[in-house]
Structures are given as C-alpha cells and as structure tokens.
Amino acid sequence: MKKVLVYLFLFNVISFAFAQNYSVVNVKVEDSQNHNNIATAEVSISELKSTTNEEGIASFKILPGIYGISVNATGYQPYNDILALMSLKDTTIVILLTRGLSQAFQQEQAREQEIEIVNDDLDRGISLNPLLLSSRDPYLNLASYNLSAGSFSPRGIERGGYESYINQVLLYNPELDRVNYSDISGLNDATRYSDDSYGLEPLYMSFGDIMGVSNILATPSRIRLGHQISYGISNKSWEHRLMYTYNSGIMQNGWGFAAAYSHRYAYDTYMPGTWLQADAFFFSAEKRFSERHNLSATIFASPQKRALASPTVKEAQELVDDPYYNPNWGVQNGEKRNARVRTTFKPYLILNDEYKFNDNLTWTNAFGFTTGIYGTTRLNWYNAPDPRPDYYRYLPSYQTDPSIAEIVTQRWQNDITVSQINWDKLYQINYLANLDGKSARYIVEEVHNDPTYFYYASNIKYTFNPSSIIYGGLQAYHYETHNYKKINDLLGANYYLDIDQYAERDFPDKPEMLYNNLDDPNRQLHVGDVFGYNYKLNTNDVNLWTQYKQTLPRVDYFVAGKIGFSNKYRNGLYRSGRFPDNSKGKSDQVNDLVGGLKTGAIFKISGKHYIKANIAGFTKPQSNLDIFLSPYNSNRINNDITAQKVLSADLGYHFNFKFLRGRITAYQTYILDHMDMRGFYHDEYQTYVYMSLSNMDELYQGLELGLEANIIPDLSISAAGNLGNYRYISRFKANVSFDNLSRPDTSYTVYSKNFYIPNVPQRAASVAINYKPNYWWFTLVFNYFDEMYMDFNPERRTQFALNNLGPDDPLINDIIAQQELSNGFTLDLSISKSWMIKHKYRLGVNFFLNNILDNQKLALFAFEQSRFDFDTKNIDKFPPKYMYAYGRTYMLLIKLSF
C-alpha cells in the first residue's frame, strides 16, 4: 500500500534573516511512487496560484504566516494542508501526490444532479449551485455534493446571496435574484475550473455577497489541455449524454483555442411524461500578446428544450400510486405529449482583456452580452372546462356522494384519459367550435420572458507587496426581459381571440375592459401571434467597489466597500382595457442608491487552530418582479417599495490535526424589508390575482459543523451538519390586486412573525465514508434532512381568515399553523476507477447510485394553494401541492482524456 508522504521541512526551520521583505517558497511536486516531477500541477497558497514547471516546481513570494496550501494535478488525488512559514527565509517544500482520481471526477456527480422543476403557482425553478462544487472545505464538500439532492441550501439562503461569474462576467438574473446556472449546463468540462470564496469573503472582482462568489475560468489558458470525451447514461434529467471538449492551450504563437460540444437527450426522464433535448456549444479564443497583455473572446450557448413536471396534490399522487405523478402530460394519437415545454436559447459573447502594467498593477476588463428566448408552454382555455386532470373538481374528494367518489376513483385508476390530459378531447371540442366559426376553446400558449443582458466590468488589482493587495473596480449591467404570450398551438381550431374572458364575464356592460390591447382590439390570433400581455422590464445597475486584503503573521483580514445605483422601470407595449391610461409606455422610474461595508479576519492561533470572523452590512434593491402591483397589465408601482437591508456575520473555529480536521461556524443573517410578488389564478374569483408582499424580515441563524478524519491513509470519514433556525421575524403587508378589476385593490396584515422560511431543511447532516485504494474511489454517504416546512398561504394568516371563530376554537390552529414536512434520510454510493493506457490515454469510469433505499417521501418543495375557503374554513378543500425529491437514480460516466 502506498502512503501519502509529506515533507514539510519548514516546520523545523526558524531563521531571523531580515535581508528581504518576503520569502521565496518553491513548492516541488513529485509522484509518490517514482518521485518523478509532476509538471502543470496547480498549486495555491492562500489565494496565490501558480503552476509547476517541467521540474515540478512552482515559486511563491510570501510573508511569514500560516496559509492553506493545496495542489491539484490530473490523475492524482487532491492535496490540502496548512503551510506555516515562521521566518523570512527562502525555502523549498516537496509534496508527494498519490495517484488516483482528481477532484474533477468527484465534482461530476454534483454537477449532474441539476434538476429543474416548475412550480405552477410560484414559477420557481430549483437547480444546483455549482458555486459550491469546487470547495475544499469538508463541510461544503459534503453539503454541496450530497445534501443538494434534497432541498438543502447552505445557511438557508435559497435564492440570492451568491454571485457566479464566468470569465468575470456575472451570470445573473436580477428579476429572480438568482444565478442562471442553466446557461452553462452541458459544458461541464469547459467550465470545471473556478476561483471561489464561501460566505462573506469577496473574490477579486466584486464586493461579493453573503453566501459566496465563484468565477468560472473558461479560457484556453485555464481549461484542461487536450481532448476530453465523455459519455454518460442516467435516469435523471437525461438518458444519454455525449460531451467533447478540446483545448489547445496557449501555443507558441500566443494563440489558444478551446471548443466544446455536448448533446443530452431523454425520451423519458425520471419524472413521468418529461423529456429533454439539449445541446451545448462553446468556443474560446485567447491571444497572449506578451506576458503583460492577454485578450480572449468566448462564445457559448446551451439551447434546451425540456418538458416539465409540476407539483400536485397528495390525493392525485395517491390515486395513481406514484409520488412523481405529473399532471402535465397526456396521450395524443398514442404518443405522450407534455403541455409544459420550456425552450431556452441564450447565446453569450464574452470579451476579456487583462493588462499588467507591471508586477504590481493589473487592469482587467470584461464585457458580456446575451440575448435570447426563454419560453414555457402551457394550456389555456376560453369558456371551457379546465383541461388539467388534477383540477380539484375532478378528484374523488370533491364528490359528496361516496358511490360517485368511488366511480371517480375507478376512472382515475383505470382510464389514462382521466388521470392525464385528454388531448384528443381538446381537439374534438375545438373542431366543434370550428363548425360555428367560433374561437378556439383550448390552445397551447407559450409564456415568454426573453432576456437581453449587457454586462461590463473594469477592475484593478494593485499589489503593494505579496501580503497586501488592493482591488477595485466598476460593474455595470443592463438587464431587460420582454414578457409576452404567444400562440403555440391552436389544437385544431381556426383562431383565438385576444380578450380577457374574466373581464368579459365580470363587466358585460363595459366591453372595452375585456381587450388586452385596446390599440388592436378584436384580433383573431393564429400560431405565432403575440397576445395577452406585452411589456418589458428594465434594470440598470452600476456599482463601484473596492477591497483591501492583508496577510500578517497572525492575522489575515480584508475590508471591502461598495456604492451602487440601480434603476428599474416597466415599459408597456399594450394599452390594456383595464388600465387604458396607465399601461402603455414607461412607468415611473424606481431608483435606489445602495451600498455597504464588509470586513473579515482569520486569526491564526497556530498551524493547527485558527478562527475566522466576518461581518457585512449592505443594502440591495428590490427585484423588478416584486415592485409592480399588477405587472401584466399596468405600470402601477407598490408604494411600500424600499431597498432591502442585509446584515450578516459569522464566526468559525477551524482545526487541522494530522488525522482530523474540520470546523465549527456560527452564522447569523438578517434580510430586512424583502418584497415578494406572487401571482396566481384565483379559482373562486375566477381571475388572475397579484399578491405583493412587503415588509418581509428574515432571520437565518445556525451552526455549521464539518469534520474529516483520516482513519488510515486510504480510508477517511467526513461529516457535515447544520443546525439552523430560519424564520420570518415580521408581519408582512400584503397588497392584493385583481387582474380583471372585479374587486378593488386591498391591503392587509399577514400574521407571519416567527414562521419558518419554507422549503429548506433547517437541520441536515451528512456522513461519508471514502475508501480510496490506488486508482479506485468508493464513497458511501448517509444524508439526513429534518425540520423542513411548507410554504404558507399568506391569506390564511390574516384576521379575515379567523373571522367568526371564538378564541378557543381548535380550527384557529389548523388554519394558521405552518405544516412540517416529513424528515428522512438517503444513502448514496459512488464508485470511480481510472486507467492509464499507453501512457497517453486516461480512461475514467464513474458510477453513481443515489438514494439507494429509494426513499420517495422527501419533499423537494411543497406549498399551500393560494386559495382558502373563508366560509367553511375547511383547510382540506384546497390541499397543498407537493414535489418530491427523486427516488433511486443512477448515472454512469465514461471519460477518455488525452
């Protein structure tokens, strides 16, 4: 058995030479078996990075102090340790690497777990955060690889809080306050390498946020050299994937080229009735004019077409005995057809320029641009029965007569045209409408939120000396979404009318109110026509930031600050019949001046103990989606708008013994004055309703624990745990608007104080056993999730909902209590093996088996419906909807690199 041998001469060397103001540390990297030099290994000491030369040496200039050191080389297991440099003396350390699988293989699993699910009512997607994939922190390793299959989010922050960049261009959707991870999906090998920070610590190109920053390095100088071909099969979000990545590296003429292509598809993914067809393209060219000047251009796109699953009520899932029952599909002419198909195509162009004036001063410029489509289809209908099979009136529980409920149950269980969408029937009904020359009763419409995004950043880095660096720069972007609906399929009908049927019903004597576009009323619509609503949301944002970092023998610290300006407005393209004077043209501008400060320090008690502390306070503008009272049809702005305030701090103790390393961190974050807009179709009032929530104050506090124990060199056990307490600490204010104006706008108080932040487990733990004999890697992981709470309907936590109930009525608790979701555990296994063929070709095989015990009771998310029967106060009339985490899944990857 080969052991990992580490020689750190430095622990024994103490010297007092003051001849120079830094030490030159040469890190020599060798193969543990034959002591051959390993070239092109990546060595980092704290945030300094270098690559070994032909002699296997990387040089650093550092001050005495305690640093984290890590080494990564292809074909070897990653190496992490602490470097304690106690004096100003030049020195050489030798690090022996054990052959095995690289970090990159391990990352594969997490990156592939990306899933995306649409929630009809909240239109929320869930996807994995690749920011966390490359962490060397034992807590984050486990949390990101394993707990992400449930709904775990580090520190409870589900959206926002992260900044993710690719080549220093922010991948961001300011409307959803979320990173657009799906824009790089399918480009795993091209986007594998990144610089990351976790928590409040900034990276080198921004002020950062509260959860971390990641900069994916996707240029020929950064991507792995040579060819990489991988093929995978899986039963998750794709069935087959082929991916090819090539990088020439920077050649002698200064040019470098990298390219990647992948294709993923599935006829049936894990969720019934869903499929995927996705390609991904990547091309990057880099020109190194001199050691000082570097220019690169990168284009990529990840066009996808994906059929979606939607959450549904437990009753439907139980009727068909499938927790993954998906109401979105049905049979048409013998084929499965899904009504909700998402089409995305957003090609990016990124330009980077880096210029070093001298060894101390570097100036970088990054420009990014994307424009494209983001459309999701769905059924719509006009004065016709609801076509969705899980509509509550079609379920047995709606029947009062048990014998009829039994008939409905039988039909649900035996007739697929009942339990799924009956497409053929929709066509026949449209054909009958054609006979009268009438409008379609049923159509498939495509809801578009097409983005256009310009991003520019200009950053300066000035190194006073190796231990003292100042960064600063400017970030600016313009983000615009074009929101509209388009006819996707008339389902056999001849045309559709662009009117609001709900206004038509409620205002029969005001015909102008039913037109969605007064300037072009009574339009007959055909496939491809835009209708319904049509507006653009614009966000303009610019900020100036700076950051200073210093490394001292016993303490590292940083201070950072930013000041920014944000501008938002709506630009209506239709004159709505409901708001003829306040829907077309530009809305009032919403401007915010924001800013903040951050500081943090690492106190190095010794090479084995250190303490990290960070604190930040800043303001943040509200999202464009949350500030308009009825964005589909008017420019009206919520008057309660105010910037969000974020206050966050953490304090951690880190230890690093020979056989045990880990940390325990306490964290606390306040997000105050958050706003949220929820739009939903209100079945009782039969109109679309906008609920704009303001004054949402959130508290996220907890403890994180991470441990990694090396029992014997090839066997390690790691553990991660989180004890969180994530709560709303204020009473929301709700502003409610009815799309068809059938009722006046109202506002009321939501008694939401001390409610849990929903759909994220407050407690989670993960324990992994890693066994890594030579060229093999076995990992068995046990994951535990607990204390996750359902998203609640604000209307049920109002005075109105409790009207006519006595103080001791047991119904009160039923109505207002927040429901806890079931806890549970999963077991995952991964096996990896690699071979070297003819000293040139490396063949790697990864096999992942997730949720081996097939636990199908873990909710991914669940929410109460946005309806409440105020008369009977029966909370079971409109029961919650659920989406469950995948049961047993597998993925097999074969990868050839040369």
Next chain:
Amino acid sequence: MKLIKNFIVIASMILLFAGCVDDDFDVPPIDIPHVDFEANTTIAELKAMYSGGLDSIDTNIIITGIVVANDESGNFYKQLEIQDNSGGIEVRVDRYDLYTQYKVGQRVYIKCQGLFLGNYGGLVQIGYKYEGAIGRIPDAIVDQHIFKDSLPGTPPAPILTKISGLNSNYLSMLIQIDSVHFAEAGSKFAESDAITNRTILDRNGQTLILRTSNYANFASELLPAGEGSIRGILSIYNGTYQLYIRDLNDLVNWNENASLPFLETFSSNPLINNTWLAYSAASNKNWTYNSSNGNPGGCMEINGYGADGASDDWLISPEFDLTNATAASINFELWTQYSDAGLTQPMGIYILENYTSGDPSSSATNITNRCAMPAANSRVWTSSGTVNISDFIGKKVRLAFHYQSSGAASSTSTLWRADNVAIDFE
C-alpha cells in the same frame, strides 16, 4: 491542422449519435360520433312513466333527441334541453361548459337505465339522485349514459304557438310565440344579483313569465321596446309557465318602433294624470284605483254600497285613432261580487266617439252584448274574449265602462273590478 481534423471527425461522430426527441404531434382527425344502438322509447313515453318523487329507471330505456338548449349563454346551468317529436325533457348534468361538447342541433342518445326521473316545481327532469331528490348526472358517468351521434345538425324548428295555447306537451321544447312585447321594456333582462322574472305580453294581454339567470351573458342587456317574436324553452314552476331564452338571437324579427297595441294593466293609478277619465253622473261613490286586487297587481274598482244615492259612473279609456286602421278589437277582464236586485246588468260596455269631457252618454254606443260578461256575484276574473269593433274604423274612439246601481244598500249595489284592457288595431 491535425487538431482541426480530429475535431471535425469527433464532432461528426457526435452529430450522428445525437438523438432527437420528436415534438411534432400528429393532429387527431375529426371524430364523427356514431351510435350503434337504437332508441326504444320516446321522450313523451319516458315522461309518462314518471310516478312521482325520485323515480329510478331500472329497465333498458333508451331515448334520443336533439339538443335544443345548452349552457352556452349561461342562462341554463349544468343542463341540456333535448326534444324528439313527442316532447322534450330537461337533462341535468354535473359538468361545466356543456356547450363545448353538446351543441344545439346535436343528436344525443341517452341510456336511461341507472338514471333517475324527478320533478322540480312540476317539471319532469332526468338526472341522478342527490340527497333523496333529483340531482345532476355525475360528471364521471355522463359518458356512460349520454352518447352523441354524428356532427351537430340543424336544430328543429320551434313550435309556433300562442300564450293561450301553451300546454304541458310543450314543456322543455323549443317554442316560438309571435307578436309579443315586454311589460318592462328598458329594464335589464336580469338584475345583477338574482334570477329575474319579466313579463311577456301578447296582443291580447295574455302574459307569460320570461325567466332569466343573472349569470346569463346577456343578463345586463335591456329588454327591447317594440314587438317581435320570441323563442325559448318552455318550463313550468308550480303551475305557472315560464320561458327561458337561449340568447338574444331568440328575439326574432324584433321591431323596436312597432306601435304596440294598447294594453292597460293598471300598474299605477291612471286617474292621477288623467290617462283614464272617470265621470260621475250620480252619487258620491266613484271609480277608484285598487292597487292589489287586480289580475295581477292593480285594477279599477267601483262599489255603490253606502253611497248617497243610486250610482251612475263612467270609466273612460284614452283615445284611439282608428282613422287608418284596417281591423280593430278589444279585450278586457271583469270581476264582480254581490247582486243588485234592481238591475240585471249593472255594467255596460260602450264605445265613445270624439269624446273630450263631460257626460259621455250622448256619444256612447253600447257594445255590451258583444262581450262575455261575468255572471252576477261570480267573483272570477272573466275575459271579455276578443271583441270586434271594426265598425268604428275611421273614427277616434274610447272604451268606457258604465256602472250603475239601483240604490246604496247591500241588495241594491254591486262591486266591480276591471283590468287588462287591450285594444288592438292594425
């Protein structure tokens, strides 16, 4: 170059490998429904089998009919009206937007076994049991009982009838009544908060209730003035006929400028603004307005009992210009109580010519013998029948009711009421 070649080769391999998910779907052909069984019972026969209460249908009865009304306008709710040559029946179905599947003109077959007959206010319906009474056929079993046959065709022509000709055979059938108008012209079909009754009148003053749901999409439209034909489905509630129209197309050939036949229902006191005139030739008991004892509503009344002597009183209608008329008739209703020992007929009906004021007797022509008069002390509203007055064509005339009593005692005076006076001329 070798690199580029490699790249091209590998890229081509990938493209060959690439699987594609087909998302172009075949469009289903138009389904022309066909029923391969036959009806064995007419609708009238089925209704005749109804024995009262909630009546289950246990035998293999199959009826067929054409849909004549559905829920398209919202005036009918979860129900279809179907008819064959023998009659019509209301089918109650627990499903929304039935019209998207069962259009007017659609032939349907109903397998009745397992369904129920019941009645609501006297209207026989077919449906399902619900809490011991007749309810709607559950959505889940509709398709096991109601079958469409062929594409929707031309709906049957409405049965042409008159208000006076309505009978129970026409219930749940499409009927048409010509030459009618609305008593509440200018009002909404239905008030916004409730199902609303309006009054249809024909030229003879015969009335029929028009019943409209506030959920009908034409509920807030106004009842037109003028005259025309009306179509609809005949219904009944506790002995009173009601008509439901399907939509505004059921008002046919409507002429809003038509001069209406004169009709007075005495909904308010006509003496106040001198629309009608009262002339008292004797006694202090005169024609007065009675707001509650009419047929229905208000009427005019006179009673000589307790007067200061024998009465002699005239009630005189507005003037009608028959100068250009080609035909003219009148119609009215009378009610009487008690007997006058001194007079065999205390009430006389007269036509006045060119009357303006004063004692009318000089210009009056007695037409009492042309009219059906109520028997003494009969206490029943009695129609005069259609009384021909074509002999007055070319003149300006008024109708007058002439009351007399032989004294003021209970045996020498009578009580009379008059209502629903119609004068029809063309």
